[in-house]
Amino acid sequence: MGGTLTESDSPSRTPREIAEKLLDLQVDFIIAEVSGDRFAEVIARDVEAVVGVADTIIFRDVVEVDQAKQTVATVIDLIGGSPVLGEMVGTLANSLYENIAGSHDYTLGDVVEREPVEQLLEKLFSMHQAQERILERLTESPLIATVAAKFVDKLVDDFMETNKQIAGKIPGVGSLVSMGTNAAKSARKAAEKAGGTFIGEMAGKGAQFALKRTNNAIREMLRDAPVHDAAMEFWDLHAGEPISGLRDYLSQQDLYELALIVYRIGLTTRNKEYVGVLVDQGVEVFFEKYGGHTLAALLPELGLSEAVIAEEILRYGPAVVEAGKRNGVLAKLIRERLEPFFLSEQVLAVLAGN
Numbered sequence: 001m002g003g004t005l006t007e008s009d010s011p012s013r014t015p016r017e018i019a020e021k022l023l024d025l026q027v028d029f030i031i032a033e034v035s036g037d038r039f040a041e042v043i044a045r046d047v048e049a050v051v052g053v054a055d056t057i058i059f060r061d062v063v064e065v066d067q068a069k070q071t072v073a074t075v076i077d078l079i080g081g082s083p084v085l086g087e088m089v090g091t092l093a094n095s096l097y098e099n100i101a102g103s104h105d106y107t108l109g110d111v112v113e114r115e116p117v118e119q120l121l122e123k124l125f126s127m128h129q130a131q132e133r134i135l136e137r138l139t140e141s142p143l144i145a146t147v148a149a150k151f152v153d154k155l156v157d158d159f160m161e162t163n164k165q166i167a168g169k170i171p172g173v174g175s176l177v178s179m180g181t182n183a184a185k186s187a188r189k190a191a192e193k194a195g196g197t198f199i200g201e202m203a204g205k206g207a208q209f210a211l212k213r214t215n216n217a218i219r220e221m222l223r224d225a226p227v228h229d230a231a232m233e234f235w236d237l238h239a240g241e242p243i244s245g246l247r248d249y250l251s252q253q254d255l256y257e258l259a260l261i262v263y264r265i266g267l268t269t270r271n272k273e274y275v276g277v278l279v280d281q282g283v284e285v286f287f288e289k290y291g292g293h294t295l296a297a298l299l300p301e302l303g304l305s306e307a308v309i310a311e312e313i314l315r316y317g318p319a320v321v322e323a324g325k326r327n328g329v330l331a332k333l334i335r336e337r338l339e340p341f342f343l344s345e346q347v348l349a350v351l352a353g354n
Contacts (some may be wrong), residue, residue, distance in 0.1 A: 015351035021288065023342040027334050033319045035329075040314055055296035060287060062295075069283045073276060078231045080270040086263065093259035097252040102244050109239030114232075121231050125222055135215040139208070148211035 013021070033042050079085065138144050195303060238245065250258075269275060290298060299305060324330030341347065 015348040018351045019342045019347055023338055026338055026342070027331055030334050031325065031331060034317075035325070039318055039321065040310075041312050042309050043317065047306050047313070051296050051299070051306050051309075054299075055294050057295050058291075059293050059295055059298060060291035065283060065287050068287070069280050072279050072283055076270050076275075076279065081267060086267075088187075089259050089263040093256045094252065097247065097255050100243070101247050104242045104244050106243050107240055108243060109245070111243065112239075114235070114239065117235055118232055121228055125228050125231075128223070131219065131222060135219060138215065139211055145208050145211040148214040151210070151214060176336065235354055 253299060290301065293301070299309075321330065324333075
């Protein structure tokens, strides 16, 4: 159907025929509104109108806190556990390694600026409370104490071996150092074979002592030594190198497995009760800060504007509309929405003159 309804045609047509003709004209009109250059004009007009209406609506008047909590929880649950995300994690990791991380055109310094890195390191090194707590908790682990003892033991062994090599170059001294070293090793082996409560207690005390010494060394190093300067020097050494140099630190398989592990952590954590508590608290804080804003006033807070919204609609809209026009889906959908009105008894009665 299609065409123009004229006054001379109306007397020979039934109310239903007139309604169907009006429906055709309305469908054609709407399609024209979203076609060609007219689409941009319509989008600009409608976005401005919608934002104007939104400027009269207070956020908390149309969205309740409990509704927002449920919506955020649903998004985290559905999107976080979606098959698409699960499939993309590994694929993106491989793509990152093969393509993006393989770039020789950009340096690490081009991507990450030096100033925020320096600020981050300064903050980390100044967090003495966190450092003290971490070191304190480390002393509570017997296994970590054992590791620290072996670490200190390794340092002593290396020190003794170095001294032995140096002494070996001096006539007469090398044999004396060798005898002392052998005696120390023999005593250690005898103690290890003897076992017993005393030896066990001494081993435990030695491990705790080693851990405390290790902790003290770490604490003093973080507070007194130029660790910050050393860390920034390490950064500067890498900042001027191509991004591809980062691949020297791990293989493609390492990155792939790390990505899947991190995803797995997020996947298994998202529905935990405590995560729900954090989400609810975040929503409440948002309402407290922005609940009194109008919907339009929230847009700048989100980094959006009328121009940005219109631009994004125009970025994808025309292609979708044209595809819908070509396959007839657009006209069919518009007709299905409008037909109940035009063919309603009320409209037919008006067209019949009743």
